[in-house]
Amino acid sequence: MNRNILLVIIGAVILCFVALDNKFPVLTQDTGSYINSGFTRDVPFDRPVLYGLFISHASWGSSLWLVVFSQALILSIVLFYYFRYFSANIYFNFFYLACLFFITFCMTGSLAASKIAPGVFGGITLLGTGLMLFAKDLTQRDYWIILSITVISAGMDVAYLITLVLLVIIYGVAALIKGKGQVPHVISVNRKRVLHTGVMAVVAWLLISMIHFLLGAGFGITRDKHISVFPRLINTGLAKEYLDQHCEKGQPGICAYKDSLNKLITVNSRLVNAALTDAQIKAFREIVPEIISQNGFARKIVKRSVIDFFLQIPKIRTAKYTQLHERSVTYTSIYKWYNSSVRETYLSRQMARWLDFWYLNYSQIISVICCLGVFILVFFNKVASRQQPLFMYVFIAYMVYAFAGALLYGSRNDFQSDIVWVLCVPVFIYLSEAGFKNSAQKSGKGLTSPQESLLI
Amino acid sequence: MNKQITPTYKNILAIITATVVLCFMAFHNRYPLIFNCDSAMYIEAANMGMVRADRPILYGLFVMFMSLHKSLWLVVVVQAMIVAFVVNCYFRYFTSAANYIPYYLSFIVLISFFMGGSFVTSWLMPDVFTPLSILCIGLLLFIEKLKLAELIVISILTVVSIAMHNSHFFICLSFTLLLLAGFAFRQIRYKYQAAGIQIKRLLFTIVLVVVSNVFLSAVHYKYSGEFKASRGGPIFLMGSFIEMGVVDTYLAENCGRKNYKLCQYRKALPNNFMWASKSPIHKTGGWEGNELEYSAIIKDILTTPAYLKTVVYNSIILTSKQFFHFETGEAGVPLETVVNVIQDYYPNEALRFMNARQSNGTLHFEFINHTQTLIVGICLFLFLLVFIYGKLTVRFRLLIIFILTALLLNAWFCGTFSGVYPRYQDRLVWLLPLPLFLYAMELAVTDNLFYSIKKKLNLLYVEKRGITD
Numbered sequence: 001m002n003r004n005i006l007l008v009i010i011g012a013v014i015l016c017f018v019a020l021d022n023k024f025p026v027l028t029q030d031t032g033s034y035i036n037s038g039f040t041r042d043v044p045f046d047r048p049v050l051y052g053l054f055i056s057h058a059s060w061g062s063s064l065w066l067v068v069f070s071q072a073l074i075l076s077i078v079l080f081y082y083f084r085y086f087s088a089n090i091y092f093n094f095f096y097l098a099c100l101f102f103i104t105f106c107m108t109g110s111l112a113a114s115k116i117a118p119g120v121f122g123g124i125t126l127l128g129t130g131l132m133l134f135a136k137d138l139t140q141r142d143y144w145i146i147l148s149i150t151v152i153s154a155g156m157d158v159a160y161l162i163t164l165v166l167l168v169i170i171y172g173v174a175a176l177i178k179g180k181g182q183v184p185h186v187i188s189v190n191r192k193r194v195l196h197t198g199v200m201a202v203v204a205w206l207l208i209s210m211i212h213f214l215l216g217a218g219f220g221i222t223r224d225k226h227i228s229v230f231p232r233l234i235n236t237g238l239a240k241e242y243l244d245q246h247c248e249k250g251q252p253g254i255c256a257y258k259d260s261l262n263k264l265i266t267v268n269s270r271l272v273n274a275a276l277t278d279a280q281i282k283a284f285r286e287i288v289p290e291i292i293s294q295n296g297f298a299r300k301i302v303k304r305s306v307i308d309f310f311l312q313i314p315k316i317r318t319a320k321y322t323q324l325h326e327r328s329v330t331y332t333s334i335y336k337w338y339n340s341s342v343r344e345t346y347l348s349r350q351m352a353r354w355l356d357f358w359y360l361n362y363s364q365i366i367s368v369i370c371c372l373g374v375f376i377l378v379f380f381n382k383v384a385s386r387q388q389p390l391f392m393y394v395f396i397a398y399m400v401y402a403f404a405g406a407l408l409y410g411s412r413n414d415f416q417s418d419i420v421w422v423l424c425v426p427v428f429i430y431l432s433e434a435g436f437k438n439s440a441q442k443s444g445k446g447l448t449s450p451q452e453s454l455l456i
Numbered sequence: 457m458n459k460q461i462t463p464t465y466k467n468i469l470a471i472i473t474a475t476v477v478l479c480f481m482a483f484h485n486r487y488p489l490i491f492n493c494d495s496a497m498y499i500e501a502a503n504m505g506m507v508r509a510d511r512p513i514l515y516g517l518f519v520m521f522m523s524l525h526k527s528l529w530l531v532v533v534v535q536a537m538i539v540a541f542v543v544n545c546y547f548r549y550f551t552s553a554a555n556y557i558p559y560y561l562s563f564i565v566l567i568s569f570f571m572g573g574s575f576v577t578s579w580l581m582p583d584v585f586t587p588l589s590i591l592c593i594g595l596l597l598f599i600e601k602l603k604l605a606e607l608i609v610i611s612i613l614t615v616v617s618i619a620m621h622n623s624h625f626f627i628c629l630s631f632t633l634l635l636l637a638g639f640a641f642r643q644i645r646y647k648y649q650a651a652g653i654q655i656k657r658l659l660f661t662i663v664l665v666v667v668s669n670v671f672l673s674a675v676h677y678k679y680s681g682e683f684k685a686s687r688g689g690p691i692f693l694m695g696s697f698i699e700m701g702v703v704d705t706y707l708a709e710n711c712g713r714k715n716y717k718l719c720q721y722r723k724a725l726p727n728n729f730m731w732a733s734k735s736p737i738h739k740t741g742g743w744e745g746n747e748l749e750y751s752a753i754i755k756d757i758l759t760t761p762a763y764l765k766t767v768v769y770n771s772i773i774l775t776s777k778q779f780f781h782f783e784t785g786e787a788g789v790p791l792e793t794v795v796n797v798i799q800d801y802y803p804n805e806a807l808r809f810m811n812a813r814q815s816n817g818t819l820h821f822e823f824i825n826h827t828q829t830l831i832v833g834i835c836l837f838l839f840l841l842v843f844i845y846g847k848l849t850v851r852f853r854l855l856i857i858f859i860l861t862a863l864l865l866n867a868w869f870c871g872t873f874s875g876v877y878p879r880y881q882d883r884l885v886w887l888l889p890l891p892l893f894l895y896a897m898e899l900a901v902t903d904n905l906f907y908s909i910k911k912k913l914n915l916l917y918v919e920k921r922g923i924t925d
Binding site: 014340342347 | 705727823834
């Protein structure tokens with residue numbers, strides 16, 4: 001077997017560390033909705049069905065371990081490509097492995113890959129987009145692999161798609177005005193590449209819409225545009241505020257849920273789809289346009305989103321993965337679709353309330369501080385570095401991702417902790433060249449001129 | 457290079473220091489650590505001269521004799537001393553380095569303060585003998601020039617260590633047979649030759665493994681009149697098969713045709729089958745009363761391809777889980793049974809036991825667990841590099857393979873036949889940094905250690921596209 005393929009597979013196994021240590025893939029409150037949607041083909045109201053389909057197919061309908069391994073394998077492939085295309089070192093494998101072990105044992109890379117939630121695809125979308133924008137001399141095979149992975153990853157959640165679109169817009173604008181010499185070289189990019197990435201975003205949007213259409217949920221990235229924004233109205237308090245103003249005591253319908261709206265959403269601000277009744281769905285459809293059309297709504301939601309954005313940026317601590325109740329949607333979905341895994345689920349550390357990430361959070365905070373230190377070093381270095389555009393891209397992508405998350409889901413979630421490990425990827429690429437960069441700088445040659453940057 | 461011999465008194469001093477460091481966790485706890493309720497069972501069985509159905513009596517006897525019926529501290533000290541001695545042999549003989557003591561003590565400090573080494577040593581459980589049996593086998597295979605007295609001591613330790621726990625015999629036997637199978641392949645044979653592994657020594661080790669089983673059978677014969685070493689095998693396997701879910705399927709498909717006692721409980725089989733108080737095993741005749749029925753079920757499962765497929769698949773998953781499941785610190789607040797046993801057999805220590813951190817629930821392992829995870833990650837990363845880039849000598853590479861294989865076999869055996877529990881892997885995982893320390897020592901002989909590392913790192917900075925000169 002090719003050594004690189006073997007390395008990627010070993011990397012995938014290492015990335016499954018948290019799941020193996022937990023004795024079962026880590027489950028979230030949302031897992032059940034995804035599993036159910038994958039098997040019943042019912043498109044959820046507030047998210048794309050793609051991750052559900054991914055679960056049902058990657059697991060071959062028999063084991064959630066295969067889902068975790070597939071996620072880890074995809075992440076391992078993308079990470080490998082990063083080092084293959086961005087590091088000028090012939091021993092890039094060494095730094096690829098170092099980075100992989102680092103995000104597994106010191107950051108949340110392994111946790112993201114080990115849970116049955118689409119979080120890991122957020123990071124993969126960012127990395128894949130980075131490859132599409134900056135990687136030089138991509139082979140035909142690698143181009144299509146990266147393109148497919150990024151399209152599918154972006155389709156896993158609306159926020160990832162929005163992130164992708166915003167990144168295309170930012171780099172598109174930079175590419176358009178590049179000729180006028182008004183754009184610093186760190187964010188300038190080849191126009192053809194931006195075009196490719198833009199097409200990729202459109203393909204991702206079309207793919208999800210088409211799948212939804214084929215499953216009878218209409219042509220769009222969510223099944224119902226009104227209901228899909230309802231969780232956000234709940235977690236901003238706007239829904240409660242509206243109902244307080246318009247409901248009279250004892251009034252039936254949506255008013256009956258006025259004080260228990262939070263029960264309709266999970267900790268990650270997603271709708272508990274299985275818990276929704278037809279009457280509720282009808283009521284939400286009626287109420288959401290009314291709330292949105294209120295005077296001052298736009299101002300309130302923008303203000304709240306901006307606050308959430310700033311709250312989201314430093315929110316890198318991972319959530320608590322608590323024991324699941326036997327009547328929870330996640331547990332019942334495992335019972336229904338993966339019945340042979342029920343015993344295994346019970347034996348997991350998570351179900352025994354023995355899954356704790358206190359020290360991982362601690363080391364993640366230290367790691368992020370160190371990474372930011374390198375970022376500052378690279379940005380404020382008098383001599384322009386070849387890796388500066390990549391550092392800038394990862395920084396922008398991190399911010400855009402936080403913005404998309406804040407806009408759609410607020411800040412009461414671990415959205416950012418799922419992708420914070422991407423910050424260390426450019427750092428390891430930088431380190432892979434640090435040795436001969438120094439010698440090159442001493443001799444006044446190579447690597448230091450912007451012409452030698454990652455840009456084509 | 458001529459090896460300068462470190463004076464014996466320095467070596468003895470180093471072993472004593474290592475012994476003290478290895479007892480760190482017991483000192484920190486203010487008393488040897490106990491495992492609910494197993495430690496109590498070992499002590500009780502030995503003092504009552506009773507061979508239990510689920511475990512050998514030997515570790516209980518070891519505790520009884522080493523404590524001199526006076527203090528359990530003595531047991532921990534003896535355990536630590538044995539570990540210190542065996543590890544010392546590696547540092548003394550594996551490389552040609554003369555000044556091995558700093559490396560030896562550094563390794564002991566690392567495994568005591570940042571990994572589970574001290575915990576395993578300070579714990580009144582036979583788990584400490586698992587790494588000892590592996591280390592002893594390693595010494596017998598890798599070190600040709602052991603002195604006769606040391607060879608005898610190591611051989612005795614091998615026999616005794618293997619006999620301490622049911623799993624040791626199977627792990628060590630499969631391990632040595634796997635190594636023996638390597639002689640069938642020319643490529644591996646050459647590597648064995650280069651590393652100094654002789655077939656004579658390997659056969660001698662296999663004999664020791666078999667002798668340990670006979671020795672344990674003889675001990676059991678003395679106490680129970682039954683010449684049998686391993687006990688409760690079918691019950692453990694049954695418990696594991698239940699956790700795999702294969703027994704549920706088997707009973708659902710076969711209870712109509714076969715009249716098993718277990719059939720009436722098939723819808724209420726607990727995960728913790730062997731130890732749950734309401735487990736069907738206790739309602740249908742206990743461990744001994746069910747051995748025949750469970751053996752028949754196991755045989756049926758293993759000889760039916762459909763069930764066997766499930767077992768093999770689960771075995772792979774369980775092995776992977778167990779391999780990465782190495783959290784240290786399975787020392788909860790002792791149950792009343794344990795307190796009673798200490799009061800009965802070590803009354804003068806009961807108060808100290810009650811005042812220990814473990815008894816008060818103030819013993820925490822989060823820090824050690826995190827550092828252990830990091831160290832394991834670093835070791836696996838470095839081992840991977842060794843094999844990718846073909847670094848280190850054959851001898852070191854074989855030592856790494858030796859330790860990784862031991863960990864893998866241990867994970868396979870325990871995960872598949874007993875269930876995934878952190879203590880099974882924690883007992884061995886601290887062996888991982890050993891080859892790295894030995895290699896660091898070897899580097900220091902030929903060159904300055906830090907200079908050598910810097911040189912090797914510099915080699916990594918070779919660019920691939922001709923960007924620099």
